[in-house]
Amino acid sequence: MSSLRPDGVRDAARVLLVRPVVRSGDGPDFALVKRHAHELREWFDINTGWALHTDSDVVRLAREPATALNPTHPLRSPQNDQPFSRRRYVLLMLALATLERSDLQVALGRLAEQVVINGRTPRLVASGFAFDLGTREERSDMVAVIHVLLHWGVLARVSGDEHDFIHSNGDVLYDVSRRVISQLLVTRRGPSVVEDSGSLMQRIERVRDLGIAPSEDLRNLRLRHTLTRRLLDDPVLYFADLSEEEALYLRSQRSAICRRISEATGLVAEYRSEGIAMIDLDDQVTDIRMPEKGTDGHVTLLMAEYLAARLDQHVSIAELQSHLADLTPQFSTFWRNGASDKAVQVTLVDQAISRLVALGLAELHDDTVRTLPALARFAVTAPTITGVTRR
Numbered sequence: 001m002s003s004l005r006p007d008g009v010r011d012a013a014r015v016l017l018v019r020p021v022v023r024s025g026d027g028p029d030f031a032l033v034k035r036h037a038h039e040l041r042e043w044f045d046i047n048t049g050w051a052l053h054t055d056s057d058v059v060r061l062a063r064e065p066a067t068a069l070n071p072t073h074p075l076r077s078p079q080n081d082q083p084f085s086r087r088r089y090v091l092l093m094l095a096l097a098t099l100e101r102s103d104l105q106v107a108l109g110r111l112a113e114q115v116v117i118n119g120r121t122p123r124l125v126a127s128g129f130a131f132d133l134g135t136r137e138e139r140s141d142m143v144a145v146i147h148v149l150l151h152w153g154v155l156a157r158v159s160g161d162e163h164d165f166i167h168s169n170g171d172v173l174y175d176v177s178r179r180v181i182s183q184l185l186v187t188r189r190g191p192s193v194v195e196d197s198g199s200l201m202q203r204i205e206r207v208r209d210l211g212i213a214p215s216e217d218l219r220n221l222r223l224r225h226t227l228t229r230r231l232l233d234d235p236v237l238y239f240a241d242l243s244e245e246e247a248l249y250l251r252s253q254r255s256a257i258c259r260r261i262s263e264a265t266g267l268v269a270e271y272r273s274e275g276i277a278m279i280d281l282d283d284q285v286t287d288i289r290m291p292e293k294g295t296d297g298h299v300t301l302l303m304a305e306y307l308a309a310r311l312d313q314h315v316s317i318a319e320l321q322s323h324l325a326d327l328t329p330q331f332s333t334f335w336r337n338g339a340s341d342k343a344v345q346v347t348l349v350d351q352a353i354s355r356l357v358a359l360g361l362a363e364l365h366d367d368t369v370r371t372l373p374a375l376a377r378f379a380v381t382a383p384t385i386t387g388v389t390r391r
Contacts, residue, residue: 012036013043013264016052017232017285020061021180023153033059043264048232049225053183058153060183066229068204072358073287077144078151084144090129091145094118096184099154099176106155108165108172112142139166146172153180223249224257231261231278235288236360236374238275250276274373277360288358295335300352301378302327307362307371308379314368321349 041052053060074083155174164170194206213219258269267278356362361375
């Protein structure tokens with residue numbers, strides 16, 4: 001089956017794109033995905049190569065990204081939306097490795113102690129990693145990891161409050177789901193069987209390597225998988241970012257690929273000579289919205305409008321900061337308290353740039369921003385009035 005009908009199957013596909021792990025405790029979403037599991041499994045297998053696992057407790061879409069490294073969409077804390085730091089990523093991996101061998105119930109204090117012990121391996125220490133729960137910041141990092149594990153369903157809180165742990169006033173008890181843990185790792189080859197040498201990127205590529213396709217049909221299938229994944233994952237797919245083979249295949253097959261994605265997910269293709277963007281008109285299947293309410297969203301939109309008039313140019317960050325200062329008298333009454341402060345505006349501009357880069361609308365080069373073609377959709381031009389009869 002190459003397409004999905006625009007009914008409950010489409011809604012189920014959108015659930016999986018937002019949450020690749022759906023648990024029985026998630027109520028209607030779990031029931032919806034389970035009901036349409038057969039159609040979903042076939043569509044994702046044919047079009048993306050992603051496997052769909054289902055059992056009585058967990059549905060897991062093995063959503064392997066098309067590109068290995070993309071720093072613009074980091075894991076974020078479910079509590080405050082803050083991006084994960086390097087240390088938090090390491091703590092997350094150490095926590096999962098510990099939970100894989102733990103009892104079916106675990107206390108936060110005990111889990112944290114084991115993470116500290118596992119984090120003292122010579123290789124981690126040599127890389128500069130250090131963690132000992134000695135400060136409130138370190139305990140906050142551990143709790144941020146716990147909130148992710150709670151969100152994924154790896155842990156379920158039995159009693160206690162993480163806030164007390166941060167302040168060293170108490171502990172928390174959790175149930176551990178081994179079934180969810182067993183479904184989290186998505187890789188074609190086990191990392192333990194890959195040669196442990198070379199750079200990080202080389203090791204990642206070995207884990208992802210599928211070998212040489214033995215036939216033209218299989219090469220085309222892999223191209224379709226890669227391009228469909230990128231259209232689902234990336235806000236904008238530019239032809240310039242593709243290999244020659246990928247670009248030729250996409251130009252010849254873009255109507256068919258985009259039609260299948262639209263039928264399955266409700267995303268709408270926006271074509272430009274430079275590439276393709278799949279637009280979510282309902283603003284649900286995305287981690288970054290544009291435009292967005294609030295001061296941060298408004299400043300991002302103002303920066304986008306300013307940059308859209310300078311397509312394919314390099315604009316200094318200092319110029320953007322100056323432009324925001326010029327706009328402050330006009331818009332400050334709509335912004336949150338303190339947004340007119342110069343130091344706050346520096347942060348607002350930095351955050352706006354980060355959002356534009358993550359959305360594929362700009363590139364950051366040292367202290368300048370280079371605008372990209374898709375930013376043109378935010379350009380403001382004078383209205384054209386037609387159909388007016390002169391008297």
